[in-house]
Amino acid sequence: MRVHNGMRPHDIVILLKIIALKDESWQYRDLSASLNISISEISASLIRSSEAELIDSNRKKVSRNNLMDFIQFGIKYVFPIKPGPIITGIATAHSHPFYAARFSSSEPYVWPSHEGNLRGSAIEPLHKGVVKAALEDELLYKLLASVDVVRVGRVREIAVAVSVLKENIL
Secondary structure, three states, X not given: OOOOOOOOHHHHHHHHHHHHOOOOOOOHHHHHHHHOOOHHHHHHHHHHHHHXXXXXXXXXXXXXXXXXXXXXXXXXXXXXXXXXXXXXXXXXXXXXXXXXXXXXXXXXXXXXXXXXXXXXXXXXXXXXXXXXXXXXXXXXXXXXXHHHHHHHOOHHHXXXXXXXXXXXXX
């Protein structure tokens, strides 16, 4: 039996991508191509997620309640955010278009990217492939931005993000 050495940030990205695929069938190479994560790391990630009971033992079906609990109550402690300098990038957290329409903020947050058009405080994404994946998958982008709200937001913002995550995960 392998020793579980803890979750890695991209494990959450992979699980959210599986959820974003809804009922579409997928293979490791599909996840690898869409997330810019090697097939071997996809495999290792799903093993870690299985050991953490975030995906079933066959590594195909996300344990949605467990994942939601982890995101809601643990992710900001396990993968905390320290906003960085003002840069140009892709909107995330409460700066994502969905949340920007609901909250006003003078401090935008962005994932560093040359493809972005918003200046704000830099937030390192859970994985470097997130920006490309988010630009290609609107639901994944919304889920990842929601996770960032949970990691960096205020109480009211977090409550809305948790509600959005529950709608899509549960």
